[in-house]
């Protein structure tokens with residue numbers, strides 16, 4: 001059986017003796033396709049030492065030379081797009097076109113990182129006082145780490161290491177143990193692109209490796225993306241060990257549909273955003289909020305019709321809109337949420353449980369599921385389901401519709417469908433959510449803007465990528481300089497002021 005190792009100090013290494021192996025499934029067939037070697041604290045230490053050794057020289061290169069490595073990395077990843085997308089689909093279960101999108105969205109952050117010399121320019125004030133100039137510079141933190149979820153095994157690692165490395169840090173990546181191959185491959189390609197050994201390391205594993213990262217004295221900052229309880233744990237623990245931490249959590253994004261919306265377009269978009277990637281996206285739209293009875297009826301009718309036309313298939317099927325979920329355990333969790341929704345009194349309009357594909361009876365498939373009359377006090381509304389389950393939560397008015405996502409414990413993304421610019425503008429300004437789409441279903445910001453939710457969707461105060469990413473992975477040093485000549489100036493015994 002294929003064994004997936006770690007990448008430390010520029011070489012693939014096997015699992016430490018005594019450490020376990022994790023099963024990596026083929027979600028289409030349900031069979032175990034590979035075993036991932038789990039790391040431990042000693043391996044994290046090896047990676048941290050290698051990273052620290054590499055970092056000094058890497059940071060001393062001028063930023064343009066680091067940017068050239070990013071350009072070459074982008075070229076190599078693009079040249080291997082087919083291989084990476086196939087590997088990603090085989091472990092995650094998302095369809096190939098979606099896997100290419102996963103790689104592509106990560107590459108867009110690498111493109112941003114190619115311009116890092118510009119982003120690293122400091123600030124300068126000439127003549128801040130008599131003969132005094134002040135300037136500030138952004139310097140890398142040293143060794144930093146990223147812990148990533150299963151649902152974007154290419155994009156999210158690149159969000160993190162793309163910027164962290166370009167600004168002069170070295171990096172330890174702890175990918176999801178459910179689909180660990182693509183992150184490993186990316187590390188190999190980064191080295192092939194010219195990054196010195198130790199600049200990008202991958203340590204596979206689970207909680208033991210995460211805890212070793214959070215407590216390691218050489219690691220200065222930790223970026224995390226995953227579910228909210230673990231994000232909060234990582235945030236608290238990392239901070240307690242004196243690290244800078246940004247920790248993105250779960251989501252429950254709402255799609256608001258006002259009565260004047262283009263319903264055909266909205267339906268189309270909502271179907272894609274709710275069921276694409278089997279609903280395993282933190283920017284999916286698992287809740288739709290039609291405003292008014294008439295809108296609800298018309299939308300529901302269109303959604304049901306749209307669901308009838310959806311094709312669920314194996315991840316290699318070019319005609320399939322989505323594939324299986326990632327593991328059997330995840331399938332069970334999603335199906336028990338569906339059962340709970342029924343018990344709570346929501347109306348199950350389309351039931352995706354029990355869906356099977358001929359020849360793939362043991363695959364982790366769930367058909368598209370639709371609930372109506374979902375209320376905000378139901379736990380299945382409050383909780384993230386992270387599967388192909390769409391809930392209709394009806395609203396009576398614009399204010400009602402605004403209140404739902406604003407009062408929800410998660411605040412990652414939200415979308416509004418309307419032809420009324422004033423209503424959309426008002427909604428975007430007042431909604432208590434971090435990323436807003438106006439007639440855009442999945443408002444993941446472009447790489448040179450920044451990604452981050454609010455409330456339980458993110459702990460810490462800097463977002464991913466864009467200038468926020470540059471800020472997260474650098475510290476500011478401010479220099480106040482004067483060059484006195486001639487007579488000795490009297491030193492003041494009070495705090496100096498710029499008069």
Ligand code: NAD
Pocket residue numbers: 147148149150151152174175176177205206207210211225226227228230231248249250251281282384386412453457
């Ligand atoms: P997860 O929280 O189970 O795992 C995330 C990472 O944490 C993995 O690397 C995992 O190995 C590690 N981990 C798991 N259990 C741990 C523990 N007890 N202690 C320490 N570390 C632990 O998340 P997942 O299932 O891989 O990914 C799906 C979740 O990620 C969803 O909640 C989704 O909304 C969220 N997500 C959020 C964003 C965002 O930007 N807000 C983006 C993508 C995914």
